[in-house]
Amino acid sequence: VVCLVAYHIFFMLFVWSYWKTIFTLPMHPSKEFHLSYSDKECLEREPRGESQQEVLRRAAKDLPIYTRTMSGAIRYCDRCHLVKPDRCHHCSVCDKCILKMDHHCPWVNNCVGFSNYKFFLLFLAYSLLYCLFIAATDLQYFIKFWTNGLPDTQAKFHIMFLFFAAAMFSVSLSSLFGYHCWLVSKNKSTLEVFRAPIFRHRTDKNGFSLGFSKNLRQVFGDEKKYWLLPVFSSLGDGCSFPTCLVNQDPEQASTPGGLNSTSKNENHLFPAKPLRDSQSHLLTDTPSWSETSVKAEKGKVGMSNPALTMENET
Numbered sequence: 001v002v003c004l005v006a007y008h009i010f011f012m013l014f015v016w017s018y019w020k021t022i023f024t025l026p027m028h029p030s031k032e033f034h035l036s037y038s039d040k041e042c043l044e045r046e047p048r049g050e051s052q053q054e055v056l057r058r059a060a061k062d063l064p065i066y067t068r069t070m071s072g073a074i075r076y077c078d079r080c081h082l083v084k085p086d087r088c089h090h091c092s093v094c095d096k097c098i099l100k101m102d103h104h105c106p107w108v109n110n111c112v113g114f115s116n117y118k119f120f121l122l123f124l125a126y127s128l129l130y131c132l133f134i135a136a137t138d139l140q141y142f143i144k145f146w147t148n149g150l151p152d153t154q155a156k157f158h159i160m161f162l163f164f165a166a167a168m169f170s171v172s173l174s175s176l177f178g179y180h181c182w183l184v185s186k187n188k189s190t191l192e193v194f195r196a197p198i199f200r201h202r203t204d205k206n207g208f209s210l211g212f213s214k215n216l217r218q219v220f221g222d223e224k225k226y227w228l229l230p231v232f233s234s235l236g237d238g239c240s241f242p243t244c245l246v247n248q249d250p251e252q253a254s255t256p257g258g259l260n261s262t263s264k265n266e267n268h269l270f271p272a273k274p275l276r277d278s279q280s281h282l283l284t285d286t287p288s289w290s291e292t293s294v295k296a297e298k299g300k301v302g303m304s305n306p307a308l309t310m311e312n313e314t
Helices: 003-024 037-045 050-060 116-146 155-186 192-193 213-219 291-296
Strands: 090-092 096-098 103-105 110-112
Touching: 003 110, 003 116, 050 110, 116 155, 116 213, 155 213
Parallel strands: none
Antiparallel strands: 090 096, 103 110
16 A cells, blocks of 8 residues: 555656646747847848947847857847847747757657756656656566566566666666756756856856755745645746856956957946846845946956857857
8 A cells, every 4th residue: 555655646746747847838038138120120231240239239238138159249049039038048949049948858849948947857856766666666576587486477577577667767867867956056057068158257157056055946946845846936037047256367358259348338237137036035145236236346357348249149
């Protein structure tokens, strides 16, 4: 009876989290990040150069954007016609920009991003527990199979197949689940591991890390009673994220592409204040996006805005 109850609990949680991972629609950037009709016309009409830079700079001046392209330009998607929020990427399979995109998973036929990343983690966790439970309860019968302790029926081959399948899935799932646990502890996505985010002063692979506790709460939320349930409890809105500011070495170049930071386009510091206070108290112990903090950092080394150049990314 105990085994049956435990089995159905693991099975229900596994199916529930798998269902939520598949059918939760990925979140796309809000309307504030889309270019207006007039800005789109200007961008299409003007040749590449200072005029296009000015259009993007004007469109992004009030947005909480902190990352840049490799050349120091504002991240812009020419397919969705929007200024990309931090940690947002364009999925070639979905043909849409996905907030905090981690990867497109063929096993769930969906993009794993801000809206369903918690569900994906729980799906890995409960599928691992499910396979381990089956392998553990089947182990004694598997041993009897090799010692000829089972009746000579076709059921013994089912036992052997069940044990091998559960054991192999347990090995593969444990490695994948462990990898994503490490990503959560460092507040990284799979895409950010392969290409570290580029901030206005330099590349910083740990730019979004706030410490283990806050990194965990950013994904699972503050209410611990919801951590183990596949219900959405992540903090934030997916468009803006608190970040740790890293002072730049004065001897290093001021921009990722070696651009001169004394360009005439540095009259505005990024990011501006966030669209929403959805990060709640995660922002209290981290640098604030308030206008006063932006003004206070104008005199610090390495905090100037790079020259903005047009670069279309996908």
